[in-house]
Amino acid sequence: MQTTSTELPAGRKRKTPGSGLSSVWRHIVRDRQLLILFIPCIIFFVLFRYGPIYGLIIAFKDYNVYQGIMGSEWVGLEHFRRFFEGPDFWLLFRNTLLLGLFTLLWAFPFPILFAVLLNEVRSIRFKKTIQTFSYLPAFLSVVIVSSMIIDFLSPTHGLVNEVIKFFGFEPKYFLASSEWFRTIYISSDIWQHMGYDAIIYLAAIASIDPTLYEAAKVDGASRFHMMRYITIPSIMPTILIMFILKSGAMFRIGYEKVLLLYSPMTYDVADVFSTYVYRKGLLETNYSYAAAVGLFESLIALVMLLISQFISKRAGGRGLW
Incomplete structure (x- = not known):
């Protein structure tokens, strides 16, 4: 009687x-x-x-502090219905969308451009000096940055208004003007995060094969052509990943800077979901309603993340997953 033996493929x-x-x-x-x-x-x-995440249950309940989460009355989608039918929904949606979209469109390209241009600097000492000064604002807290903005734009003793008065014009209260709020917010965001975000792109540029630049130089390519046809295409996967992350956070605007810079006079352009949740939840103690608004904001952020992931996969074949 013969016995058969099964053999595994080679290497296994x-x-x-x-x-x-x-x-x-x-x-x-x-x-x-x-x-x-x-x-x-x-x-x-x-x-x-x-x-x-467990606390999100209160978005579907009429939460009472003394009864607790499980003891509070279940109301289902009542708070969502009130929010969608209320007068604040479209104002908050528009403000959050525009502020996040403008921040993405203006603030996202600056670190890429800064990293590419900084990579072309040949003086090591000058390059390190520029890097150091560009990184410093990222280590400042939002409170300090907001305080600096308020001081610089003060209508009485601010540096900007002092320059305006020097040229014979009337000082302007920028932070009380709706038409200036988004410009101030986006400009300060670029100044604070441009140098720090550029670190990622500088690391991607450092991983590019130097022989590509040497071959292009032999073929007579200028530094501009090397940036256009070697540097930027080589870091495109990193750009796409960062774009997905930034797009997903577009609706998740941090309330700290907005809360410190806005006022009732600029609510029509500055009031966003996060500041609305802060006022309704902490100041008015309407916890269930605030939780419903915050949950809706998170769902919109998730949708934006999925959309940007789909666009990135179709455009460059790269994504988070």
Whole structure:
């Protein structure tokens, strides 16, 4: 009686029971120091990102502090209906969309252009000096940046109005003018984040094969042509990934700077979902209604992320997944 034996293809080993688990354990033991360093990050996301998801239940309840989340009355989509039918919905939607869209259109290209131009600088000392000064605003808190903006644009002693008065014009209260708010917000955002965001693009540029530039130089290409046909196409995958991330955060405008710069006189252009949630939730203690508005804002941000992912995949074949 003959016994047949099955042979595995060349290069493959027969798996033994428990080999997968032991392999995972070996990787954990090998990378234990990195995993220990990663523990604070996990704790942060569990406590401040995933833990609060449970609280979204109050968006569907008439939340009462004394009755608790589970003891409060269930009202379903009542708060969403009130928000959609109320007079503030379209104003908030328009302001959030325009402020996020204009910030994306104006602030997104600046770090790319800055990184490409900075890469062309041949003086190392000058390059490092420019980098240092461009990075510094990113380390300033939003409160400090907003305070600087308020001081610079003050109608009584602000630097900008002092220059305006020097040329014989009347000073202007910029922060009380609706027509200037978006310009001030976007300009300050570019100034604060341009240098820091350029680090990613400089790292992508540093990974480009130098022989490409040498071959282009031999063929007689100018520095402009090398930027256009080598540098920018080589960092395009990085640009697409950053575009997806920025697009997903377009509706998630941080309320801090808006809250510090706006006033009732500029609500018609400055009031966004996040500041509305702050006023309704913390100042008016209408927690359920504020949670419904915040949940809607998060869903819109998710939709924008999916749309930008689809566009990126169709345009360049790259995406987050």
